[in-house]
Amino acid sequence: MTIPREDGRSAEQMRPIFVKTGVISQAAGSAYVELDKTKVMCGVYGPRQGGPGIDKVEFDRGRLDVDVKLATFATSGPRGKVAQGDAEREFSSIVHRALSGAVMTETFPKTTVDVFATVLEANGSELCATIAAASAALCEAGVAMRDLVSACTGGGADGPNALLLDPARGEEAAAEAGVTLAYMCRLGEASQVVATGTWDGESLDDAVQLAASGCARVDAALREALRSSVPA
Numbered sequence: 001m002t003i004p005r006e007d008g009r010s011a012e013q014m015r016p017i018f019v020k021t022g023v024i025s026q027a028a029g030s031a032y033v034e035l036d037k038t039k040v041m042c043g044v045y046g047p048r049q050g051g052p053g054i055d056k057v058e059f060d061r062g063r064l065d066v067d068v069k070l071a072t073f074a075t076s077g078p079r080g081k082v083a084q085g086d087a088e089r090e091f092s093s094i095v096h097r098a099l100s101g102a103v104m105t106e107t108f109p110k111t112t113v114d115v116f117a118t119v120l121e122a123n124g125s126e127l128c129a130t131i132a133a134a135s136a137a138l139c140e141a142g143v144a145m146r147d148l149v150s151a152c153t154g155g156g157a158d159g160p161n162a163l164l165l166d167p168a169r170g171e172e173a174a175a176e177a178g179v180t181l182a183y184m185c186r187l188g189e190a191s192q193v194v195a196t197g198t199w200d201g202e203s204l205d206d207a208v209q210l211a212a213s214g215c216a217r218v219d220a221a222l223r224e225a226l227r228s229s230v231p232a
Helices: 081-100 126-140 169-174 202-228
Strands: 017-021 029-035 040-049 063-070 110-120 150-157 163-165 176-184 189-198
Touching: 017 126, 017 202, 029 081, 029 126, 040 126, 063 081, 063 126, 081 110, 081 126, 081 189, 110 126, 126 150, 126 176, 126 202, 150 169, 150 202, 163 202, 189 202
Parallel strands: 063 110
Antiparallel strands: 017 029, 029 040, 040 110, 150 163, 150 176, 176 189
């Protein structure tokens, strides 16, 4: 089934992805990611002394903190501050879970690594762009990771049987279901799966496989950007 898309892409075609590292001079590591009109900036700071917040039970490990903000100009139309704060907290929690499976906190015991990300422009797949930017920034900062974490979404344009890869904002709003996969491509492991809507088992598997194909493309873009940032 051919689904006409708002930007002319085919159902399994991603938007162009652009990745640049080293964009915040004061940060230990930083990255900027564009998925067409979706734009995210991320900085990583630390490790720093964790203080009283470090769990005493896990004294041999550090802590990863993630804070995601949506710029007031990221989307058109009014947004209430309370609703925005709730969305940002949930967003931050999902990004944290996606990264936690990759970051080796045992390599920075009793300290904290802080990840600060800002969604500068939102046009769909903001979560995916943020996870990718954070992963690249952590790598550039020299934080030990099991693998880079990429993310991509497969959305149901007309129910779960008509899937679109990397939906733009209008497609996300119209979708009846969606799956966002955070994936460590070299290890072949998912670190987070977020599903919305109603799925049967076969359709969900198809959506995850479609999202995984997008993660492979994001992973390639991240690695190319990181290789380009290494001095010759």
